[in-house]
Amino acid sequence: MIHxxxxxxxxxxxxxxxxxxxxxxxxxxxxxPKGQLIGIVGPNGAGKSTLIKSIMDLIPNSSGYIxxxxxxxxDVRGKISYVxxxxxxxxxxxxxxxxxxxxxxxGKLGLFKRPRKADKEVALDALRKVGMEAYTNxxxxxxxxxxxxxxxxxxxxxxxxxxxxxxxxxxxxxxxxEKAIITLLREMSAKGKTVVVVHHDLQxxxxxxxxxxxxxxxxxASGPTSEVFNKDLLQETYGGKLTLxxxxxxxxxxxxFPSREQTAKTKK
Amino acid sequence: MDSFIxxxxxxxxxxxxxxxxxxxxxxxxxxxxSFTFLKKKALVGDAVAHAVLPGVCLSFLIYxxxxxxxLIIGAFLTGWLSLILIDYISAKSKIxxxxxxxxxxSVFFGIGIFMxxxxxxxxxxxxxxxxxxxxxxxxxxxxQDLIAFAVIAVILISAVIFLFKxxxxxxxxxxxxxxxxxxxxxxxxxxxxLTVLAVVVGIQAVGVVLMAAMLITPxxxxxxxxxxxxxxxxLAAIFGAFSGLSGAYISYIAxxxxxxxxxxxxxxxxxxxxxxMAPRRGIxxxxxxxxxxxxxxxxxxxxxxxxxxxxxxxxYFEKRTIEEILQKRVFHPASLKIGLKRLxxxxxxxxxxxxxxxxxxxxxKGQRVVKLHRLWELYLTEYLRIAPDxxxxxxxxxEHILTPELEARLEKLLDYPTxxxxxxxxxxx
Numbered sequence: 001m002i003h004x005x006x007x008x009x010x011x012x013x014x015x016x017x018x019x020x021x022x023x024x025x026x027x028x029x030x031x032x033p034k035g036q037l038i039g040i041v042g043p044n045g046a047g048k049s050t051l052i053k054s055i056m057d058l059i060p061n062s063s064g065y066i067x068x069x070x071x072x073x074x075d076v077r078g079k080i081s082y083v084x085x086x087x088x089x090x091x092x093x094x095x096x097x098x099x100x101x102x103x104x105x106x107g108k109l110g111l112f113k114r115p116r117k118a119d120k121e122v123a124l125d126a127l128r129k130v131g132m133e134a135y136t137n138x139x140x141x142x143x144x145x146x147x148x149x150x151x152x153x154x155x156x157x158x159x160x161x162x163x164x165x166x167x168x169x170x171x172x173x174x175x176x177x178e179k180a181i182i183t184l185l186r187e188m189s190a191k192g193k194t195v196v197v198v199h200h201d202l203q204x205x206x207x208x209x210x211x212x213x214x215x216x217x218x219x220x221a222s223g224p225t226s227e228v229f230n231k232d233l234l235q236e237t238y239g240g241k242l243t244l245x246x247x248x249x250x251x252x253x254x255x256x257f258p259s260r261e262q263t264a265k266t267k268k
Numbered sequence: 269m270d271s272f273i274x275x276x277x278x279x280x281x282x283x284x285x286x287x288x289x290x291x292x293x294x295x296x297x298x299x300x301x302s303f304t305f306l307k308k309k310a311l312v313g314d315a316v317a318h319a320v321l322p323g324v325c326l327s328f329l330i331y332x333x334x335x336x337x338x339l340i341i342g343a344f345l346t347g348w349l350s351l352i353l354i355d356y357i358s359a360k361s362k363i364x365x366x367x368x369x370x371x372x373x374s375v376f377f378g379i380g381i382f383m384x385x386x387x388x389x390x391x392x393x394x395x396x397x398x399x400x401x402x403x404x405x406x407x408x409x410x411x412q413d414l415i416a417f418a419v420i421a422v423i424l425i426s427a428v429i430f431l432f433k434x435x436x437x438x439x440x441x442x443x444x445x446x447x448x449x450x451x452x453x454x455x456x457x458x459x460x461x462l463t464v465l466a467v468v469v470g471i472q473a474v475g476v477v478l479m480a481a482m483l484i485t486p487x488x489x490x491x492x493x494x495x496x497x498x499x500x501x502x503l504a505a506i507f508g509a510f511s512g513l514s515g516a517y518i519s520y521i522a523x524x525x526x527x528x529x530x531x532x533x534x535x536x537x538x539x540x541x542x543x544x545m546a547p548r549r550g551i552x553x554x555x556x557x558x559x560x561x562x563x564x565x566x567x568x569x570x571x572x573x574x575x576x577x578x579x580x581x582x583x584y585f586e587k588r589t590i591e592e593i594l595q596k597r598v599f600h601p602a603s604l605k606i607g608l609k610r611l612x613x614x615x616x617x618x619x620x621x622x623x624x625x626x627x628x629x630x631x632x633k634g635q636r637v638v639k640l641h642r643l644w645e646l647y648l649t650e651y652l653r654i655a656p657d658x659x660x661x662x663x664x665x666x667e668h669i670l671t672p673e674l675e676a677r678l679e680k681l682l683d684y685p686t687x688x689x690x691x692x693x694x695x696x697x
Binding site (some may be wrong): 053056057058074077081082084089093094095096100104106107111112115139141155159 | 306308430431433434436437439440441443444445446447448449450451491494495496497500
């Protein structure tokens with residue numbers, strides 16, 4: 001059940017990703033449409049975060065290629081923004097909310113340059129959008145989980161990108177904040193931005209997402225939510241772990257086997 | 269005292285060299301070390317510090333005399349090599365980073381000591397003073413050293429100034445920095461190089477063994493005082509400079525003393541003081557805060573007991589003896605007396621002939637505590653479905669912390685209830 005999008009913003013071709021040689025994502029092929037709110041759903045350990053990390057080139061892929069706006073990532077970085085998991089950083093860092101959101105401008109600023117007034121205005125605007133303008137000068141160590149999450153989203157907004165990848169933006173967030181964030185993401189997609197979100201809660205899937213990716217070590221389905229969100233495909237995603245697949249992966253790691261016969265040669 | 273004046277008047281050019289040199293060394297290593305500290309790589313600095321020793325000895329063996337530039341180049345090379353090896357081992361083998369650091373540190377240091385022994389036994393007259401690299405000797409700095417260190421200090425400080433925002437984002441969220449397209453590997457390389465440079469110059473004053481303290485301790489101490497990274501780095505530099513200055517002075521008045529341990533003692537003392545005295549993060553502040561909370565709880569409990577007594581007799585302003593209060597609630601008699609006196613001072617209660625009674629403000633405050641207690645009990649039974657006989661202890665704590673804002677929210681949420689789960693009346697003003 002894999003729908004292909006026309007004129008895709010993201011094209012993944014035959015992607016395999018391994019940790020310590022063990023493949024955690026097998027042969028992913030998918031395309032994503034522009035201007036939609038897209039959910040990535042799957043059980044724990046399905047490789048959801050791994051997928052967006054490898055799209056952002058944070059972990060190397062063992063095979064295949066990824067194209068964004070029909071180009072490799074390094075040529076279109078300015079149009080792409082990433083929200084890491086909230087727990088991935090130490091929040092007891094000497095910085096204010098403003099300092100962190102301004103980091104979203106660093107890519108455009110370039111080396112050595114200090115943020116200008118215009119950058120601060122963009123950052124403030126991003127904070128306003130997530131409802132955190134009252135916390136501009138607050139120390140990040142004093143924020144609650146939901147506030148930290150909103151700061152991360154504001155930082156991504158400050159990049160003024162066209163395509164956003166967000167890793168679990170609703171984890172540790174209260175219901176009211178979740179609602180505010182989803183409203184914001186909806187507005188963004190209405191303006192033609194594409195937002196890809198790793199999500200955990202199946203309850204809200206149909207309500208939140210236009211397009212859905214079902215993932216469990218391999219791609220189970222990708223397509224419009226109305227067509228993909230059904231009992232059979234969910235059963236395939238969540239029911240029964242592919243233990244054979246996982247055992248083969250373990251074997252590859254144990255035997256120090258390459259995950260492709262000719263990885264080094266085929267890579268350009 | 270004479271030596272103090274002589275030293276701090278800086279008239280003797282040798283003293284000037286030593287002072288400027290020490291300050292440059294300690295301040296610049298503290299600045300670079302701030303980022304090592306924020307990146308949680310404290311041990312890496314220690315490994316580099318130990319790994320420069322074989323480089324120093326090797327340069328000496330090859331060149332034959334103690335030229336600072338030559339020694340620095342040798343030190344730099346082995347320091348760098350150790351870092352590459354640590355990275356390589358932890359990336360390519362099953363050995364974890366901490367083990368790799370331990371391995372590299374001891375192997376390099378072992379080789380260094382071995383070579384140092386050979387040099388000392390060789391009878392080469394130029395080698396005297398080479399062993400000062402072990403524990404440092406600020407007083408042995410001369411004009412030639414100073415030029416080398418000044419150059420390096422300028423490189424270090426200006427690199428940090430230019431790359432401040434890059435180093436900061438790398439320390440906070442390296443993955444994100446890389447998604448922005450920043451040259452993360454190159455910036456990391458620069459930071460590593462600066463760390464090695466800082467160590468290489470720092471060992472002259474502090475010595476190989478204690479160099480890690482110079483990188484990390486000033487930053488750790490500075491972190492207690494501020495939440496702003498710019499201020500933190502500046503404070504670390506000041507702490508470092510101060511300890512460097514004291515080290516130089518001690519090295520001057522007691523020439524037989526190694527400088528390193530003294531510098532480390534001074535900077536560690538600053539760290540200890542920060543640990544105890546700093547606002548918000550310091551231990552003394554936290555203890556005082558705890559004491560304040562204890563007092564508040566004690567006093568509010570007294571008001572609550574008086575209110576309960578008043579409630580029973582429908583007479584809130586009746587005069588009470590201490591025994592009556594104690595019958596209502598168990599207090600430590602001493603803290604009850606202190607609390608009563610404090611409340612009297614604050615105008616919540618009055619005293620006449622050993623009898624205690626509410627003022628208007630005191631009655632209101634007591635009423636509020638009782639109200640919060642009962643509201644919370646009701647909240648627990650209604651929203652958390654906790655049995656009514658299990659909610660009392662919880663409410664006894666929460667009643668002291670609820671803010672007026674939370675109080676208003678509770679009232680609204682529960683729709684201004686009139687009785688708690690035990691059918692006691694919830695008093696409103």
